[in-house]
Amino acid sequence: MLIIKDVSKSYNKGAVKAVDGLNLHVRNGEIFGFLGPNGAGKTTTIKMIVGLLNQDSGSITIKGFDNRKQSLEAKKRIGYVPDNPDIYDKLTGLEYLNFMADVYEVPLKERRERIDYYLDIFDLKKAATDIIKSYSHGMKQKIVLTGALVHDPELWILDEPLVGLDPKSAHILKDLMRKHCDKGNSVFFSTHVLEVAERLCDRIGIINRGKLIAIGMVDELKKGENAETLENIFLELTEK
Numbered sequence: 001m002l003i004i005k006d007v008s009k010s011y012n013k014g015a016v017k018a019v020d021g022l023n024l025h026v027r028n029g030e031i032f033g034f035l036g037p038n039g040a041g042k043t044t045t046i047k048m049i050v051g052l053l054n055q056d057s058g059s060i061t062i063k064g065f066d067n068r069k070q071s072l073e074a075k076k077r078i079g080y081v082p083d084n085p086d087i088y089d090k091l092t093g094l095e096y097l098n099f100m101a102d103v104y105e106v107p108l109k110e111r112r113e114r115i116d117y118y119l120d121i122f123d124l125k126k127a128a129t130d131i132i133k134s135y136s137h138g139m140k141q142k143i144v145l146t147g148a149l150v151h152d153p154e155l156w157i158l159d160e161p162l163v164g165l166d167p168k169s170a171h172i173l174k175d176l177m178r179k180h181c182d183k184g185n186s187v188f189f190s191t192h193v194l195e196v197a198e199r200l201c202d203r204i205g206i207i208n209r210g211k212l213i214a215i216g217m218v219d220e221l222k223k224g225e226n227a228e229t230l231e232n233i234f235l236e237l238t239e240k
Helices: 042-049 071-076 093-103 108-121 137-149 167-182 194-200 230-238
Strands: 002-011 016-026 031-035 057-062 078-081 155-159 186-190 203-208 211-216
Touching: 002 042, 016 042, 016 203, 016 211, 031 042, 031 167, 031 194, 042 057, 042 155, 042 186, 071 078, 078 137, 093 108, 093 137, 108 137, 137 167, 155 167, 167 186, 167 194, 194 230, 203 230
Parallel strands: 031 186, 031 203, 078 155, 155 186
Antiparallel strands: 002 016, 002 057, 203 211
């Protein structure tokens, strides 16, 4: 589904190496958790995957499409939710969702069905005609999620998607992620909530100082003396 090969990215004319020779393969049908401390390179990696940043070297392919050489084809297959839901706050929720559906050329029948479905499960139907500026942070997060999924993308790229969500909405999103992957699709998401990653992910990658320092299923990563939990694994690896 997603192949990252020898990808590097530097800032400040090469003085700061944000991502250093990253190699990663997210398989069809799996939820892949991307973990790391602040400043480790998680968001930079995600922005390169979705095309908001260009890598200095290496390649990123999505369903076989190079995200730089075939960017439109690659982006059609991505649903992206950033870590901060900055959106057009002078639109109503419904206007924003229809705008997103227009961008991805979603037919009228399908967009109505999907928009209605997500507004219902996220309890946003009553607020759909209100301007987004009036929304709480959690409501903005849910409308961004709906906009990212309205074209039914194969690969979900979610950067801290649970931040700001109430417990019910967080549970719904985790259930949606699992169902999405059960259909043979994939989810790539970053999170600081290690307990969620441990329970939800099929595999986990840990990045630190721009380098991938561990990858595998949680059970495969439990090798250290104090590695009873993912938190212990995380701390053991990132503090070395």
